Amino acid sequence: xxxxxxxxxxxxxxxxxxxxxxxxxxxxxxxxxxxxxxxxxxxxxxxxxxxxxxxxxxxxxxxxxxxxxxxxxxxxxxxxxxxxxxxxxxxxxxxxxxxxxxxxxxxxxxxxxxxxxxxxxxxxxxxxxxxxxxxxxxxxxxxxxxxxxxxxxxxxxxxxxxxxxxxxxxxxxxxxxxxxxxxxxxxxxxxxxxxxxxxxxxxxxxxxxxxxxxxxxxxxxxxxxxxxx
Amino acid sequence: xxxxxxxxxxxxxxxxxxxxxxxxxxxxxxxxxxxxxxxxxxxxxxxxxxxxxxxxxxxxxxxxxxxxxxxxxxxxxxxxxxxxxxxxxxxxxxxxxxxxxxxxxxxxxxxxxxxxxxxxxxxxxxxxxxxxxxxxxxxxxxxxxxxxxxxxxxxxxxxxxxxxxxxxxxxxxxxxxxxxxxxxxxxxxxxxxxxxxxxxxxxxxxxxxxxxxxxxxxxxxxxxxxxxxxxxxxxxxxxxxxxxxxxxxxxxxxxxxxxxxxxxxxxxxxxxxxxxxxxxxxxxxxxxxxxxxxxxxxxxxxxxxxxxxxxxxxxxxxxxxxxxxxxxxxxxxxxxxxxxxxxxxxxxxxxxxxxxxxxxxxxxxxxxxxxxxxxxxxxxxxxxxxxxxxxxxxxxxxxxxxxxxxxxxxxxxxxxxx
Numbered sequence: 301x302x303x304x305x306x307x308x309x310x311x312x313x314x315x316x317x318x319x320x321x322x323x324x325x326x327x328x329x330x331x332x333x334x335x336x337x338x339x340x341x342x343x344x345x346x347x348x349x350x351x352x353x354x355x356x357x358x359x360x361x362x363x364x365x366x367x368x369x370x371x372x373x374x375x376x377x378x379x380x381x382x383x384x385x386x387x388x389x390x391x392x393x394x395x396x397x398x399x400x401x402x403x404x405x406x407x408x409x410x411x412x413x414x415x416x417x418x419x420x421x422x423x424x425x426x427x428x429x430x431x432x433x434x435x436x437x438x439x440x441x442x443x444x445x446x447x448x449x450x451x452x453x454x455x456x457x458x459x460x461x462x463x464x465x466x467x468x469x470x471x472x473x474x475x476x477x478x479x480x481x482x483x484x485x486x487x488x489x490x491x492x493x494x495x496x497x498x499x500x501x502x503x504x505x506x507x508x509x510x511x512x513x514x515x516x517x518x519x520x521x522x523x524x525x526x527x528x529x
Numbered sequence: 530x531x532x533x534x535x536x537x538x539x540x541x542x543x544x545x546x547x548x549x550x551x552x553x554x555x556x557x558x559x560x561x562x563x564x565x566x567x568x569x570x571x572x573x574x575x576x577x578x579x580x581x582x583x584x585x586x587x588x589x590x591x592x593x594x595x596x597x598x599x600x601x602x603x604x605x606x607x608x609x610x611x612x613x614x615x616x617x618x619x620x621x622x623x624x625x626x627x628x629x630x631x632x633x634x635x636x637x638x639x640x641x642x643x644x645x646x647x648x649x650x651x652x653x654x655x656x657x658x659x660x661x662x663x664x665x666x667x668x669x670x671x672x673x674x675x676x677x678x679x680x681x682x683x684x685x686x687x688x689x690x691x692x693x694x695x696x697x698x699x700x701x702x703x704x705x706x707x708x709x710x711x712x713x714x715x716x717x718x719x720x721x722x723x724x725x726x727x728x729x730x731x732x733x734x735x736x737x738x739x740x741x742x743x744x745x746x747x748x749x750x751x752x753x754x755x756x757x758x759x760x761x762x763x764x765x766x767x768x769x770x771x772x773x774x775x776x777x778x779x780x781x782x783x784x785x786x787x788x789x790x791x792x793x794x795x796x797x798x799x800x801x802x803x804x805x806x807x808x809x810x811x812x813x814x815x816x817x818x819x820x821x822x823x824x825x826x827x828x829x830x831x832x833x834x835x836x837x838x839x840x841x842x843x844x845x846x847x848x849x850x851x852x853x854x855x856x857x858x859x860x861x862x863x864x865x866x867x868x869x870x871x872x873x874x875x876x877x878x879x880x881x882x883x884x885x886x887x888x889x890x891x892x893x894x895x896x897x898x899x900x901x902x903x904x905x906x907x908x909x910x911x912x913x914x915x916x917x918x919x920x921x922x923x924x925x926x927x928x929x930x931x932x933x934x935x936x937x938x939x940x941x942x943x944x945x946x947x
Contacts, residue, residue: 310758316761
């Protein structure tokens with residue numbers, strides 16, 4: 301059970317988050333303003349903060365900087381603004397991850413778990429290099445080495461590969477990939493995933509007809525696994 | 530403008546110089562001629578008593594002496610005979626002193642009355658003595674005039690440059706603003722009217738920047754205001770019993786998609802800035818090359834027919850890329866693997882470009898409804914077409930869909946930049 305602090309000015313979201321996160325077994329406290337949130341983050345020493353960027357008294361990025369000055373508590377930013385680099389700004393200011401509104405409770409929960417695992421020092425997709433057969437993915441340096449040679453990937457291709465590499469052998473649906481990698485809990489086209497997978501295969505020297513590492517399970521999804529002998 | 534000012538000054542200066550220098554040149558020539566003739570006349574006065582009083586032989590002897598001195602004087606005696614050869618062809622006897630032009634100079638004719646008749650004295654003045662130093666004076670005058678003209682042109686050029694520089698800077702700044710560089714400002718200089726225009730342009734640029742910032746802020750605020758209650762709604766719906774939850778979540782997702790469209794549309798002016806321009810050929814080529822790998826993996830024949838050279842259209846490149854992605858994504862999503870497809874870009878009559886995405890699939894159901902309402906009976910097809918339609922219409926173009934059992938052809942007409 302983790303102690304979470306939700307800093308969110310909208311009462312309905314705050315209430316809904318408190319309820320849904322408590323249902324998932326977390327101890328949750330909340331704050332409606334940036335300053336009370338900062339005070340609670342210092343006083344209560346939560347395990348993780350879910351921070352809304354659009355707070356009434358202080359810009360979320362500013363609060364994040366102030367928080368970082370006194371605490372290293374993991375922060376997941378929740379924002380409705382996906383356009384003007386506010387996400388990048390928040391990550392630069394010290395956020396560990398972000399979710400775009402409107403998000404699903406499961407999506408937030410998955411991110412909370414991932415960030416908490418990383419914070420507790422458990423090696424996972426967030427920190428340690430992952431090796432799958434001849435492929436090594438290092439999320440910290442965002443470098444991919446395949447059969448000894450570095451592979452140049454676009455940011456989205458890397459995120460997709462890193463997500464699959466964090467779950468080696470597990471079949472992940474394209475819908476899940478759209479939610480987790482593209483942050484599109486609704487809408488989006490499976491074909492966006494397909495075309496990125498095609499590029500990944502191309503860059504890893506394989507094809508859809510003869511897949512080795514990236515294996516499609518028809519009607520279910522895709523997995524990253526060691527080539528079958 | 531600089532050229533016009535310089536030409537104007539050149540014309541006026543030339544007229545003024547000609548008006549002064551031409552009469553001066555004529556005057557100089559006349560004065561020199563009068564002076565030379567006066568000198569000859571004075572010499573003749575010395576000969577007059579001899580001619581009037583002496584006998585013919587004495588006069589002839591005196592003439593010989595004068596000619597030895599270099600004077601070219603001839604005398605026609607009372608009997609009509611010349612004591613020495615004359616230079617000119619004297620017609621009727623002049624009644625008084627007279628100057629007649631002859632080859633190589635002029636002759637001064639002076640009639641003298643003797644007791645035994647009329648004697649005519651002719652004194653020849655060669656050209657070089659008639660206009661001594663005139664050519665030199667004319668050269669000095671011409672040089673003076675030329676110098677003045679050059680000086681006037683230099684001053685005119687300086688003045689013209691000082692007038693045109695601020696106007697040129699104004700034009701450059703206006704062009705930069707027009708090409709969406711909102712940091713462009715002019716340093717007001719030059720005449721007061723031009724300075725006033727410069728200051729007004731700076732104010733205008735500042736105002737445009739403020740309006741765009743306000744627009745950006747409004748779009749961001751809209752996103753916050755719409756997505757915040759949607760988040761609460763979604764979280765609330767997720768906590769409902771399964772039967773209601775799934776049905777309502779579908780509605781919430783649909784609502785979320787609509788909200789995304791509204792926000793994307795509200796952000797269009799921010800994305801486009803002052804000048805939405807992209808090269809349709811380049812954007813389509815780039816997007817097609819992105820999707821090509823999937824076409825190969827799905828064993829689709831992909832024919833690409835691009836235009837030659839750049840095709841500027843009034844769409845931000847990101848918007849055009851999203852529209853092309855939506856159309857290509859539709860083909861991949863709604864036609865079976867192996868279905869052939871075609872992408873073509875061509876110039877549009879009247880400017881802009883025409884992008885065609887066609888396939889040989891089974892055809893869209895309710896194509897018209899899909900375009901008009903943004904949805905159709907075939908999943909997300911409508912949404913993709915709706916994105917493309919909005920992009921086409923915002924550029925001053927339109928979207929056309931032709932669908933039959935033999936395939937679908939979507940034509941994206943894009944307007945030319947303003």
